[in-house]
Each structure stands twice: as C-alpha cells, then as structure tokens.
Amino acid sequence: MTALAIETAAGNGAVRHTEFTITADGSYAARLVRGEGEGDRWFPERWTLDGPEPYAVPLPGNQPEEPDASVLPMADGRVLIHRRVADRDAFALLYPTGPGTGELALGTIARDSGRRLTLLPPSPNGSCAYALAAGPENSTLWLVAGGAFGPEPVATLQGRCSGGVWLDRTGRLLALDRELDGRTKAVAVDLERGGEVTPLLQITEESQDRLLLADPDTGLLLLRSDAPGHDRLGWGVLGSTLPVRFPECLRLADAAVTPFAVQPGQQLMPESCAVALRIDAAAGTWLGVWRPAGRRLHQLAAPEGWLAGSGLWTRDGVLRLPCATPAAPCAVAAVPAPADLPRPAPVPLKPQAPRPVPLAQAPLTGRQ
Incomplete structure (x- = not known):
C-alpha cells in the first residue's frame, strides 16, 4: 500500500518525506526522509508495524541519497532502494547492522531513452519486487529483487503501461493500466504464464x-x-456479471x-468491505470511509501527522494510519470504521394492493 507522492515539512526538527509504502501483510513500511537531525540529508527509514508498538529504524548509507530515489519494504525487514545513477537504474537491499547499514547490491538496468522505470507496489508474497519501464510503444516488466541473477525482464507488453494493482495473494496476477490506440484499459498480466495479458476492464469501447x-x-x-460522461470513481466485483456502479456519494x-485501502477477510461479501479514501481539497486533506452496501461516504478528520494516502485495515474493521509529528515521529492511529445506519423504509401514504410490474416497465431505483 503506497502513499501518494508527497513532500511535507513542519517546524524545527521536522522530517520531509516523499513516499510511504507498506508491505502487503502490513508488517513493515519504508519511506525516504530528510531530517534536520541527520545532517539535513536524505536517507531511507524502515518502520516495523506488527509489534506491540511501531518503531522506526534509519538506514543511512555512506553518502546521502538523492531525493528521486525510491524505496520498497520487503517482508523479511530489508528495504529495497532504487537509485538513478548516471544512465543506469541501480537496485540494492538495505538492512540494519548494529550502528550501521548493510547493503546488498542487486545489479543495474541500462536506462532507455524515453522510458522511466518505477517500482510497483509490494508483491503479496513479500519476497519479490517488480519495476515497470514504460515507453510510448511498449512497456517492460522487470523482476528487480527475488530472482536468481539480479534484475531480469519478465514480460514486454504492447502499449504504455502504468498503475499496478495485485489481484491475488500469491503475486501471480498483476493489473496494469495500458494505453493503446489512444484508449486506456486495465489488463491482467499472468506472471506464471510469461506475462500473458487478458482484458480486465472495458466498460465501453471508448471509455478510459x-x-x-x-x-x-x-x-x-x-x-x-x-464511461458515465466524465471521470468518476466506481466499483465492481471481479468475475461478476453485474455492471460497474458509480456511487453519487x-x-x-x-x-x-x-481509495487507498480495503478491509480484508470479508469472503463472499464484497459489498460489506470498508474502503478508506483520501480526500484532497483546497481546505486540506481528510479521511473518507465507505462501503458499497452502505451507500454513504463518512468524512472524518485526519489524525495529526497522518502520512496522507497510507494505511491499512484490520479484519475487524479498524483503520490503522501511520503518523509522524515532531513529538511522535513514529506512531499509528487507530480509527474504527463508522457504522452504516440502516435506511428507513418508505411509508406509503395509503395502503395499496400489490400488483406485478413487467420488468421492462419497472422504474429505475437509482440504487448505487
């Protein structure tokens, strides 16, 4: 789970950060920070989230990192770092070694003109990491950690690809947004079948x-x-024959x-999943919580120091939000999901005898 790319700063002793990423199992997180107490230098920081209390470990190297470096936490506690060095993309695994930082170099990838390589969200299996190099005509998916011989190409896909959403818990199926012939459609990539691509989303032929x-x-x-006529947030269920819905709320x-997090563990009940949303407006940033079945958006104040756009749900419906302030540089705020109150049933003005209505003449209910 990855926060949106941001940079924040507070007063004296503040820490600026560019991105906050959580492993799929919620055990670790990582970010690149710049702290006044660390010689005003950029360095990776790893958070441990699965213990009694969260704690952070700085992982400074022998020299400051560039602010365009990116980091990704691994399930074993190491942190993958992606650096841009001259005309190459370099990868290494960082880990704490007493007072210092250990580093295991993984290799480099030559940078192609017109392409920019970016790390994809953490794989569900936690032991592999992938990156995407997108070009105007085709895109290459790379395995950059977890392979036997350093970075290696996994698949070359037609079109310019972006995004990156895992569809299963094994790290086999990856969804990407592919721009082809002026249209962007989400596709599924099967990593165990040589990068075989199948359509995933096509609401209309012309829609993005x-x-x-x-x-x-x-x-x-x-x-x-x-597809509704302008850009809208919608939802559907993988494999369902029901249409995609676009809630007005x-x-x-x-x-x-x-959206940045979905409540796990709700097997066979997709409409009951609580979804956490980041809301950005001129007045600031705050939280939203919504369930498809509830059809209501709960808007909540964000906790102080929230690393906006990051967080994860527990199975019992508590939203855990990483926060950092000068007084508490590593903390997690727990926000229980608000309950959706049942809607009152409409009261008819006078008793009416029920009568069948042909389906073709049935009125639209506006249900989202």
Whole structure:
C-alpha cells in the first residue's frame, strides 16, 4: 500500500518525506526522509508495524541519497532502494547492522531513452519486487529483487503501461493500466504464464478505464472511468456479471477522492468491505470511509501527522494510519470504521394492493 507522492515539512526538527509504502501483510513500511537531525540529508527509514508498538529504524548509507530515489519494504525487514545513477537504474537491499547499514547490491538496468522505470507496489508474497519501464510503444516488466541473477525482464507488453494493482495473494496476477490506440484499459498480466495479458476492464469501447485498488479476498474492484460522461470513481466485483456502479456519494464538488485501502477477510461479501479514501481539497486533506452496501461516504478528520494516502485495515474493521509529528515521529492511529445506519423504509401514504410490474416497465431505483 503506497502513499501518494508527497513532500511535507513542519517546524524545527521536522522530517520531509516523499513516499510511504507498506508491505502487503502490513508488517513493515519504508519511506525516504530528510531530517534536520541527520545532517539535513536524505536517507531511507524502515518502520516495523506488527509489534506491540511501531518503531522506526534509519538506514543511512555512506553518502546521502538523492531525493528521486525510491524505496520498497520487503517482508523479511530489508528495504529495497532504487537509485538513478548516471544512465543506469541501480537496485540494492538495505538492512540494519548494529550502528550501521548493510547493503546488498542487486545489479543495474541500462536506462532507455524515453522510458522511466518505477517500482510497483509490494508483491503479496513479500519476497519479490517488480519495476515497470514504460515507453510510448511498449512497456517492460522487470523482476528487480527475488530472482536468481539480479534484475531480469519478465514480460514486454504492447502499449504504455502504468498503475499496478495485485489481484491475488500469491503475486501471480498483476493489473496494469495500458494505453493503446489512444484508449486506456486495465489488463491482467499472468506472471506464471510469461506475462500473458487478458482484458480486465472495458466498460465501453471508448471509455478510459483505470483500476485503482482490488481486494483479493472478495474480488472488490475500485476504479476510475469516464464511461458515465466524465471521470468518476466506481466499483465492481471481479468475475461478476453485474455492471460497474458509480456511487453519487463518492462524487464530491471541488475535491479529489482516492481509495487507498480495503478491509480484508470479508469472503463472499464484497459489498460489506470498508474502503478508506483520501480526500484532497483546497481546505486540506481528510479521511473518507465507505462501503458499497452502505451507500454513504463518512468524512472524518485526519489524525495529526497522518502520512496522507497510507494505511491499512484490520479484519475487524479498524483503520490503522501511520503518523509522524515532531513529538511522535513514529506512531499509528487507530480509527474504527463508522457504522452504516440502516435506511428507513418508505411509508406509503395509503395502503395499496400489490400488483406485478413487467420488468421492462419497472422504474429505475437509482440504487448505487
């Protein structure tokens, strides 16, 4: 789970950070920070989240990192770092060694003109890491950690690809947004079948359909599409024959709404999954919580120091949000999901005898 790319700063002793990424199992997280107490230098920082209390470990190297470096936590506690060095992309695994930082070099990839290589979200298996090099005509998926011989290409895909959402808990199926012939459609890539590509989202032939988030337990999909006439946030269920729905409650005036976490463990009940959303507007950033079945967006104040766009759910519906302030540089705030109150049943003005209505003449209910 990855925060949106941001840079924040507070007063004296503040820490600036560029991105906060959590492993799929929620045990570790990592970010690149710049702290006043560390000689005003950029360095990776690893958070441990699965213990009694969260704690952070700085992983400074022999020299400051560049602010365009990116980091990814691994399930074993090491941190993958991606550096851009001259005309190559370099990868290494960092880990604490007493007072210092150990580093295991993984190799480099020559940079192609017109392509920019970016790390994909953490793999569900936690032992592999992937990167995507997108070009105007085709894109290459790389295995950059977890292979036998350093970085190696996994698949070359037609079109310019972006995004990256895992569809299962084994790290086999990856969804990417592929731009081809002027249209962007989400596709599924099977990593165990040589990068075989199958369509995933095509709401209409002309629409731009991007996948934002997926829950492997229920198949709940959060997406963004202009199929309704303009860009809207919608949801559907993987493998379902029901159409994608675009809830009106997720459409806020003058605010951007971005999902970042789905409640796990709700097998066979995709509509009951709680979804956490980041809401950005001129007034600031705050939280949203929504369930498909509830059809209501709960808007909540963000805790102080929230690393906006990052967090994860527990199975029992508690949202855990990483926070950092000068007084508490490594903390997690627990936010229980608000309950959805049942909607009152409509009361008829006078008793009416029921009568069958042909399906073709049935009124639209507006149900989202």
